[in-house]
Amino acid sequence: MTQRMHAMALTFAIGLGLAGGVAAQEYPSQPIKLVVPYSAGGGTDGVARILAKELREALDQTVIVENKPGAGATIGHDYVARAKPDGYTLIVSANTLAVFDLMYKNLPFDPAKAFTPIADIANSPMVLAGHGKLPYGNLQEVLQANRGKGKPLYYGTAGVGTPMHLAGELLAFRTGERFEHVPYKGSGPALADVIAGHIPFGVFGLSSTLNHIRDGNLKAFGVFESERTSLDPELATMAEAGVPDAAAPLIYTVLAPAGTPEPVVRKLTSVLKTIITGEAIKPLFAAQGFVPQYGTPEQVTRTFNAEAARWKHVLEATKVSFQ
Template identity: 40%
Template sequence: MPPVMNPLRRGALAALAVVGGSWLLSPAMAQDGVWPQKPIQLVIPYPPGGSADLLARPLALQLQQQMGRPVLLEYKPGAGGTIASQYVARSKPDGYTVLMVLAAHAINDSLYPKLPYDTRKDFTPISLVAHLPMIVVGSNKLKARNIAELIAAAKASPGSLTFGSAGNGNTGHLAGEYFGNMAGVKMTHVPYKGSAGVVNAMLAGDIDLSFDSISTSIPHVRSGKMHALAVTSPQRSPLDASIPTVKEQGLPAFEVNGWYAILGPAAMPEAVTRKLSQEIATSLKNAPFKAQLEASGYEPVGSTPQALGRHIDAEIQRWSSVVAASGAKVE
């Protein structure tokens, strides 16, 4: 019997087909001069295969079906997402070039001494798309099976345990630093180019653990190739309620929740911003699509532009203290 395909992966493959031959438009194609009148470019700041990609592909397909125009994915990885952010910040503010950002967008504001853009002033908030819990996951060479054992191992040999992330300043990197500061332990950070690199290093046993998005690591936990120590969200994840939170295991103040949002360049027309925000909210209320995301651990949101702006402001403030405490800087 052939294996059952993960629903999110099935959506991703469908989105690939759409991107490859996307001029077969639906009957819903607008003909009245209202935006959108041409393909929309959704810029992704990380390589294919990571949690942003796994959300962006099915979202692009869903939006295309609703609006009747192609939503094309453009990957511009590098420099912790700042290359993609700079590209969009300098794009024409007509709604045809938008950006998917992660929590790293807020982290970069204090991590990089000289960003080529203003994190708030150079972008138009559109919608908070989803939250995604992170997971503390160990490779099979890590003997610790819970947070207490992890802390004990790290204290027994300071700096010997290695944790990987998708790059310097990435949410996984800062989550690891935040954990180390709170637990009073020292671990060695190993940066990779994207989440796929971290997963491959974990599978090969090149690193001990990672603070990764649950969507990318949980399949390997289920297969026995990695083991879960905890989730970093306030509550246990419905994706696997057997995995306890870090809070439950002795660090009650520790909480890191990944998030994904859509931004455009500054000065986008209000009508276009509102239209795209409403289309995203509508897509996330679509029952099959919502179930598809939840099956991979995403928690759909769909906010107003104003709510997203407030969220980003709060995240910038929160992560600035974490960056300062960690001493992390990227030149």
Template identity: 40%
Template sequence: MAHTAPLISRRSATRLALAAAALSAFAAAPAAFASGDYPNKPIRLVVPYPPGGPTDIVARVVAQKLQEQLGQSIIVDNKPGAGANLGAEQVARSTPDGYTLMVATTAHAINPSLFSKLNYSITKDFTPISQLTSGPLVIVATPTLQASNVKELIALAKSRPGGLNYASSGNGQSTHLSAELFSAMAGVKMNHVPYKGSAPALTDVMSGQADLMFDTMLSSMPFVKGGKLKAIAVTSSERSPSAPDIPTIAEAGLPGYEAIAWNGMLAPAGTPKEVIDRLNAALRTVLQSPDVKQRFDGQGFAAKWDTPSAFGSFLNAEVEKWGKVVKTSGAKVD
């Protein structure tokens, strides 16, 4: 009997070890199952802007095609407010399981340096999935402006320091900071006149109340085609397929200039890699489909797929680039 107790202890220890291993495997199973079975319920795609705008249009085109690839419904949820920060903060705080995603824009790269207080970090609280679109702004001017190309615009601005008024859709928006980047690179000073949206700003440019504006092609090109505005140049490094006759700012007199409006898809930080890879692969098919490319070309932007790491590097570079422009411009929002 002296040897019985140690024998029972060894058996008990073995059973305990096996039980612990089984519990450990069971605990790990839900996460593995969730990733491997993804998606098994509808996905919410947050758009931090109102319905009907350029970002909302992109989101709905992508959502429709993405749900065909994934076999699950994708619900577009508009959460506008606070300069696109309200929706971003909600997604950053969401469960990182791949069922809450966000469409980010150039504004999210600008906001870290523009707002004195943010309750999230676009680079730390999110995991990049892929870029979705890339498109230029276009410099449009009142038809009577005595400049029809970039070199003439720079010469006119230099001859009238602070005398040219440029409109924007709001303080700190890409329509504002793209013009500030232009001014800094060209060594000119123009007077900024912020509006609440592109529509009233364009109205004043058309009437001559403001001289020019850096605006999205979606909202401004119909007026260019109608003769109510004249297009001077696009802000991308290459000409836009939707307006191939309009030169780039870089080729027309300001080498190295580039400012693009973009959309990308993000998930909360900590989302499993398997889920990110699944979404990225599906987006590749979506963004390379001819009908999606055609839809986006008609809106003035190009479909652009990227790997998660490449999109992450792009996002970091955008945050750094616009941070310098914000600092130079002195723009701030409390």
């Protein structure tokens, strides 16, 4: 783990050290591609499209969102890892990138070396939600009712290897209960089945569930955060629901290919800091269930290292298969 943890920091240092003959004032001189490694309509796509609009205005340049889903988000990441490191191909990633090499065999890129960190941009709380007419008032009632049935607790997510899948596995690990993951091709179909009662539970980004929770189509049984979210302070955290150490923050991050020149990294980081720390972004993000969260490239690296260590322990203990 030590070599792995130093690798991303080293990649960052190398990336900042390569000027590549590109001056900050010359960038950007052509359209920027913002890659989303998931299908359109999901949480990552939502935050990317808000960000793209803000970047267009801040940089006075076209910013195109391009969805490249598949293989647990590895296709989109591989595409960006192989792209020319000139700042014109970026990806909106998540902190689960830190454990891609633990999740997938024969990964075509090294998560710790393939990217230059640019900035953390947002947090999207995840929630365990159930069908609105379930006869349970809280998570402990759910777990108690399920014990002795000889059946697992089924939960749907946007797919294998997604942050929601990891959160569900973490919940199973912390409770010691039997959970059965039901992967869907995107959060939309999974959410529709939970609302319709075809499957009892799902783990989703709060962005896609908050309105359904408020109108009673869904019940929230715990948010995977260490503190109550500002998006809806009435929602209990997993710790408050009786499951300690089950926080699984979903942090969105902008990355560039490794070796992106220093002036380009500096300009992107500066522009993103202005956007994410400004007041204008808050209502745009909040409307879709995101909380602005700016993090420097160094903070991106620290989060990567911490997530790699934490999830390594959980995934080795649970022996989850992502194939």
